[in-house]
Amino acid sequence: MRRGRESPPARTRSSRAVREAALGYLLVLPALAVFGVFVFYPFAANFRLALYQTPPYPGLPSRYVGLHQVGQVLASSGFLQSLGSTLLFVVMVVPAGLLIGLLLAVAAHRRLRAMAVYRVIFSSTVVTSVAVSALVFGTLMDPVVGLLPWLGLNPSPPILQNTTWALPAIAVMSVWQFLGLSFIVMSAGLSAVPEEVLEAARVDGASERTVFWRVTVPLLSPTIFFGLVVATIYAFQTFGQVDILIGYSSAAFEHVNLLVYDILDTIEVAKTSGQAAVLSLALFCLTLGVTLLQLRLVERRVHYAA
Amino acid sequence: MRPDSSSSFGERGSGRRPEHPGRRPGRRPGRRRWRLAARYTLLTIGALVVLAPLYLTVVSSLLPPSALAERPPPLFPLDPQWHDYAVAWSQGDLGVYLRNSAIQTAIIVCGQLVTSVLAGYAFAFLRFPFKRALFVVFLATLMIPFEVTLVTNTQTISELGWYNTFAGLTVPFLATGVGTFLLRQAFLQIPRDLQEAATLDGYGRLRFLLRIALPLARPALAALGVFSFLAAWNQYLWPLVVTGSGNGVRTVQIGLKLLQGTEVSRTDVALAGTVIAVLPLLVLLVVFQKQLVRSLTAGAVK
Amino acid sequence: MADVAFRGATRRFGGRPAVERLDLEVADGELLVLLGPSGCGKTTALRMVAGLEEPDEGEILIGGRVVNDVEPKDRDVAMVFQSYALYPHLNVEHNIEFPLRRRGVDAQRRRQTVREVAASLGLQELLARKPRELSGGQRQRVALARAIVRQPRAFLMDEPLSNLDAALRLQTRADIVALQTRLGTTTLYVTHDQVEAMTMGHRIAVLDHGVLQQVGPPHALYDRPANLFVAKFLGSPGMNALPATLEGTTAHAARVARVARVDGGHVPLGDDGAAAAGQAASLVVGVRPEHLALSPSGTLEAKVLLVELLGADVHVLCQLGDQTKLVVRQDASAPRPAIGDGVRIVVASGSVHVFTGGSGARLGGPG
Ligand SMILES: Nc1ncnc2c1ncn2[C@@H]1O[C@H](COP(=O)(O)OP(=O)(O)O)[C@@H](O)[C@H]1O
Ligand SMILES: [Mg+2]
Numbered sequence A: 001m002r003r004g005r006e007s008p009p010a011r012t013r014s015s016r017a018v019r020e021a022a023l024g025y026l027l028v029l030p031a032l033a034v035f036g037v038f039v040f041y042p043f044a045a046n047f048r049l050a051l052y053q054t055p056p057y058p059g060l061p062s063r064y065v066g067l068h069q070v071g072q073v074l075a076s077s078g079f080l081q082s083l084g085s086t087l088l089f090v091v092m093v094v095p096a097g098l099l100i101g102l103l104l105a106v107a108a109h110r111r112l113r114a115m116a117v118y119r120v121i122f123s124s125t126v127v128t129s130v131a132v133s134a135l136v137f138g139t140l141m142d143p144v145v146g147l148l149p150w151l152g153l154n155p156s157p158p159i160l161q162n163t164t165w166a167l168p169a170i171a172v173m174s175v176w177q178f179l180g181l182s183f184i185v186m187s188a189g190l191s192a193v194p195e196e197v198l199e200a201a202r203v204d205g206a207s208e209r210t211v212f213w214r215v216t217v218p219l220l221s222p223t224i225f226f227g228l229v230v231a232t233i234y235a236f237q238t239f240g241q242v243d244i245l246i247g248y249s250s251a252a253f254e255h256v257n258l259l260v261y262d263i264l265d266t267i268e269v270a271k272t273s274g275q276a277a278v279l280s281l282a283l284f285c286l287t288l289g290v291t292l293l294q295l296r297l298v299e300r301r302v303h304y305a306a
Numbered sequence B: 001m002r003p004d005s006s007s008s009f010g011e012r013g014s015g016r017r018p019e020h021p022g023r024r025p026g027r028r029p030g031r032r033r034w035r036l037a038a039r040y041t042l043l044t045i046g047a048l049v050v051l052a053p054l055y056l057t058v059v060s061s062l063l064p065p066s067a068l069a070e071r072p073p074p075l076f077p078l079d080p081q082w083h084d085y086a087v088a089w090s091q092g093d094l095g096v097y098l099r100n101s102a103i104q105t106a107i108i109v110c111g112q113l114v115t116s117v118l119a120g121y122a123f124a125f126l127r128f129p130f131k132r133a134l135f136v137v138f139l140a141t142l143m144i145p146f147e148v149t150l151v152t153n154t155q156t157i158s159e160l161g162w163y164n165t166f167a168g169l170t171v172p173f174l175a176t177g178v179g180t181f182l183l184r185q186a187f188l189q190i191p192r193d194l195q196e197a198a199t200l201d202g203y204g205r206l207r208f209l210l211r212i213a214l215p216l217a218r219p220a221l222a223a224l225g226v227f228s229f230l231a232a233w234n235q236y237l238w239p240l241v242v243t244g245s246g247n248g249v250r251t252v253q254i255g256l257k258l259l260q261g262t263e264v265s266r267t268d269v270a271l272a273g274t275v276i277a278v279l280p281l282l283v284l285l286v287v288f289q290k291q292l293v294r295s296l297t298a299g300a301v302k
Numbered sequence C: 001m002a003d004v005a006f007r008g009a010t011r012r013f014g015g016r017p018a019v020e021r022l023d024l025e026v027a028d029g030e031l032l033v034l035l036g037p038s039g040c041g042k043t044t045a046l047r048m049v050a051g052l053e054e055p056d057e058g059e060i061l062i063g064g065r066v067v068n069d070v071e072p073k074d075r076d077v078a079m080v081f082q083s084y085a086l087y088p089h090l091n092v093e094h095n096i097e098f099p100l101r102r103r104g105v106d107a108q109r110r111r112q113t114v115r116e117v118a119a120s121l122g123l124q125e126l127l128a129r130k131p132r133e134l135s136g137g138q139r140q141r142v143a144l145a146r147a148i149v150r151q152p153r154a155f156l157m158d159e160p161l162s163n164l165d166a167a168l169r170l171q172t173r174a175d176i177v178a179l180q181t182r183l184g185t186t187t188l189y190v191t192h193d194q195v196e197a198m199t200m201g202h203r204i205a206v207l208d209h210g211v212l213q214q215v216g217p218p219h220a221l222y223d224r225p226a227n228l229f230v231a232k233f234l235g236s237p238g239m240n241a242l243p244a245t246l247e248g249t250t251a252h253a254a255r256v257a258r259v260a261r262v263d264g265g266h267v268p269l270g271d272d273g274a275a276a277a278g279q280a281a282s283l284v285v286g287v288r289p290e291h292l293a294l295s296p297s298g299t300l301e302a303k304v305l306l307v308e309l310l311g312a313d314v315h316v317l318c319q320l321g322d323q324t325k326l327v328v329r330q331d332a333s334a335p336r337p338a339i340g341d342g343v344r345i346v347v348a349s350g351s352v353h354v355f356t357g358g359s360g361a362r363l364g365g366p367g
Helices: A004-049 A067-075 A077-108 A114-126 A130-140 A168-193 A195-203 A207-236 A242-246 A259-272 A273-305 B014-019 B026-063 B064-068 B083-091 B094-125 B131-143 B146-162 B166-173 B175-189 B192-200 B205-215 B218-233 B237-242 B251-260 B267-287 B289-296 C044-051 C093-100 C107-121 C137-146 C167-185 C194-200 C218-223 C228-233 C252-258 C270-277
Strands: C006-013 C016-026 C029-035 C057-062 C077-080 C154-158 C186-191 C203-209 C213-217 C241-248 C259-262 C265-268 C283-287 C290-295 C299-309 C312-320 C324-331 C343-347 C353-356 C361-363
Touching: A004 A273, A004 B094, A004 B131, A004 B146, A004 B166, A067 A077, A067 C252, A077 A114, A077 A168, A077 A207, A077 A259, A077 A273, A077 B026, A077 C057, A114 A168, A114 B026, A114 B267, A114 B289, A130 A168, A130 A242, A130 B026, A130 B251, A130 B267, A168 A195, A168 B289, A195 A207, A207 C107, A242 A259, A259 A273, A259 B146, A259 B267, A273 B131, A273 B146, B014 C213, B026 B083, B026 B251, B064 B267, B064 C057, B083 B192, B083 B267, B083 C057, B094 B131, B094 B166, B094 B175, B094 B218, B094 B251, B094 B267, B094 C324, B146 B237, B166 B237, B175 B218, B192 B205, B192 C077, B205 B218, B218 B267, B218 B289, B237 B251, B251 B267, B267 B289, C006 C029, C006 C044, C016 C044, C016 C057, C016 C093, C016 C213, C029 C044, C029 C194, C044 C057, C044 C077, C044 C154, C044 C186, C077 C137, C093 C107, C093 C137, C107 C137, C107 C324, C137 C154, C137 C167, C167 C194, C186 C194, C186 C203, C203 C218, C213 C218, C213 C228, C228 C241, C228 C283, C228 C343, C228 C353, C252 C361, C259 C283, C265 C299, C265 C343, C270 C361, C290 C324, C312 C343
Parallel strands: C029 C186, C029 C203, C077 C154, C154 C186
Antiparallel strands: C006 C016, C006 C057, C203 C213, C241 C259, C241 C283, C259 C265, C283 C353, C290 C343, C299 C312, C299 C343, C312 C324, C353 C361
C-alpha cells in the first residue's frame, strides 16, 4: 500500500521533530543544570557522605564506616536533644500559628467596611524576614531595654538565656512571623468555599455556628492540611531566630538547638560532613514524612466525600 | 454601619424574612449589631497584636536614647530622631548591604523568571522524549528542602571559589520548580488555535513567546516575580554561609545580625536598621498584595 | 492567488487515517467547500494545506509547487479558525494588524490597510475594543479581517459560522460569498452543514471517514450523487434509500419490466436505472422526498409515522413494510394525512437512483 514517494516528507518530519526536541532540551537545560548541581547532586551525596567518617583534623582522608556512623549519630544525645527541641518547637508553633490564622481569616472574611486594611495588617508579617523578626522580638524581650520587666515578666536568667523559656520565646516570635502566611492561606481556602453551599445550609435553617463547624470547616479541610504541612516544614527549617538570638553563648543553647542549626553547626564548627549528612537525611525524612502524611489524609477525606 | 449587600449578613436581611418564619424578626437587628461589634473588636485586637511589635520598633528607632527606657514606652515619637538612621546607614554599612541585597534579589528574580519561562514553555508547547519524566524531576525538587543540601553545597561553592561572590549567593537559586510549574500552567491555558494562528501570521517560536504567550501569562509572571522577590530578599541561612567573611556581598539580613551582635548598646541603631530592611517589603505587600497572595496560595487550591 | 491541490495526501493518527489518499484540486479563485460529518477529516485536510499538519504520504501543492517542506509561515495562506483565535490581549486594530507586522510593511501603510479592511467589514467603530468586548458576529468579522488584510494566496476557513446564531449565520454566509467574489481569492471552506455547502460553494467535495466521496458543483452532487452517502448527506432531509430486489427472475425480465420491488410495493426504474441494475447482486434505490407524493394511485403502500410542518413544506415520515422508512415532501397547501393513516405513495417517473447494495456506489438514474 505504501507509495514510493513517501520518504522525503517523512525525513523532513523527523528532522523537524528532532529540532523541536533539541529546542525543548535546550530550554529545560538551564533550570536542570541548576537543579542537578545544587539540588540533586548534593542531596544524593548525603547518602555517600553518611557512610564515611570525617577525621577530626582537616587534610586526613575520610574513612568508610558504613552504617555505623548513621546509628551513632542518630543515637547520640546531641541529636536526640536537637530532635526533641525541634519536635517540641513544632508542637508549640504549628497549632497556634494555624488556629490564630484561621480565626483571623474567618473574622476578616466578610465584605465589611475597612476589611481591606485588616487584611493587609494580618498578612503583613509574611514580608518580615527572620532577621527582622528576631531583632524586633529580641529588643522587646531584652532584659534592659525590652518591655518584659515592665510587664512584670522578668525571668531570671533573662528569657533568652533561660533553659525553660528560651524555646517558648522563640516559638512566640515564630508564630507571629508565620501568622501572615497562615492568614493568607486560610483566607484563600475560605474564598474557595462555594457561597451557594453556605446559603443552602442557612436556608435549611442552620445557625451560623452550625454552618461554620458542619459546612465551612469540612470544606476547608484540604486547606487546613496544606497549612499543616507548610507550618510544620516552616518549623522544621527554623534557623535564623536561633542563630541571631541564642547562639552557643547562650546558657539555654542546648535546649534551643534546632535541627537546622545543628546541621550548620556540624558543618561549620565540627567540620564533620559525614555527621552533617546523617542529620540532613534525618531532616529530609521528617519533611517527607509530613508531606506524605498530608497526601494520605487528603486522599482519605476525598474518599469520604465521594 | 450597614454591611455591604454581598455579605452573608446582609443577605439574611428583610428580603429573606418570609423564608424564616421561625425567627423573631424584632430581635434580630440588635443581635446583628452586637455580633458586628464583637467581630470588629476581635479584628482590632488582632490587628493591634500583629502590628505592635513592628510599630514599637519604628517608634523606638525614632526615640532619643534617653527615652528608650521610659516606662510605659512612649507610643508616639514626639521628637523624632533621624540620627540613628544615619548611623545605621554609615557605620553599620547598611547602605552597602542594601545595595548587595538589591543586586542579589534582582539576579535571583530575573534568573528565576527566565529559567521558569524557558522550561515552562518547553513543557507546555514542545514535544520531546522524556518530557513527562523531566517534569516529574522538576517537581521533585519541591520535596528536597534546601537545608538538606547544605553539606555538599558549601563544598561546591568553596571548590568553585564562590565564597563572598554574587555567584555563590545567587546561582543555586536561579531555577525554581514552583515557578516552572506556575508558568507551564499559565502557558497551557493558551488555546492551541492562538499558537497556530500566530504561526500562520509569520511568528516563529520566539516571537510567539514574546508577543502572545508572555503577555497572556502576565498574572503568573507577576505572581512568580513577587514571590521570588520576597523569598530572595529575606534569605538568611545561605547568605550567612556564603558571605561569612567580609562585607563585599553581605546582604542586609546578615547586616542586621551584625548590628545586633556588635553594638549591643546601640539598640536604637539596630532598630533603625530593621526598619530600613523591612520597608521595601512593606511597600511590596501593599502594592502587590494580590500577586503575593496568588503566589503563596498556588499550592493550596488545586 | 493560487490554486491548491492535494495529491494522494494521507494523514494518520495512531495508525488510523484521518484523511486517506485525498486527491483534490481547488482552482485559482474558486470557493471550494469541503463537506462532511463531524470527525470525517475536514479540519485535518485544511491543516495540511496550512502546514500545521504534515501529510504522512502524498503531497500538498500551492500555486503548482509542492509545499510539504515549506514552513507554515512561508506558505502565504490565511486561516479563519472555528474559535476565531483572536489574540485576547490585543485590541481589534492590533489583531488585524498582527500579520502585517511580520511582513515588512511600514507603520503608515499598516494603519492605512487596517483601516480600509476594517471599514470594508464594518469594524471601523470597534478598532479600540478588546475581543472580549465584542459579540460573536463581530469577532467573526475581525477574524475575517485578519485573514484578508494579508492578501494571502488562499483562504482556509474552518467552520467559521458554526458559533453564530441562525439568523446571523444566514447573513454572514452571504457576506463571505460576496467578499470572496470581490477578492477572488482561492478559498477552501470547511463545513458540516450541507445547506452552507450548497449555497456557498462553487464546488463541493464530500468527505467521509477521511475518504473523498465526490467532487462537483452543488447541483451535480445533488442530482447525480456518486453514492448513497452523498445522496443521503445532501438535501434536507436527504435522499430516501430503499433496499430493493428486481422484479422477475432473470436479469432480462427485470430489464423488460423496469421495476424494482421494495418493502410495501414497487418503484419504476427508468431506462438507465434498469440497464444498470441488471448486473447487480443487491440493490438500493434512492428517491428524493420532493419526487414522492401521496396519491391513491401510488405504487407504494405505507403508514404515516409523523407529520412535520415547516412553513411552506410538510415532511411526512412513513413506514414501508417492517424495515423501511421514507420521507415525502409535500406542499403545505396539500391535504395532510393524520398519524397512523394508511397511505399510498407515487414515485415521479425518471427520479429513481440506483445504488449497489454493498458499497452504495451509484449504478444509474436520472441525469
Ligand atoms: N491531533 C490529533 N490526534 C489524534 N487524533 C486526531 C487529531 N486530530 C484529529 N484527529 C482525529 O482525526 C479524525 C478527523 O478529525 P478532524 O479532521 O478534526 O475532523 P473534522 O474536522 O471533519 O470534524 C477524528 O477521528 C479525530 O479524532
Ligand atoms: Mg473540524
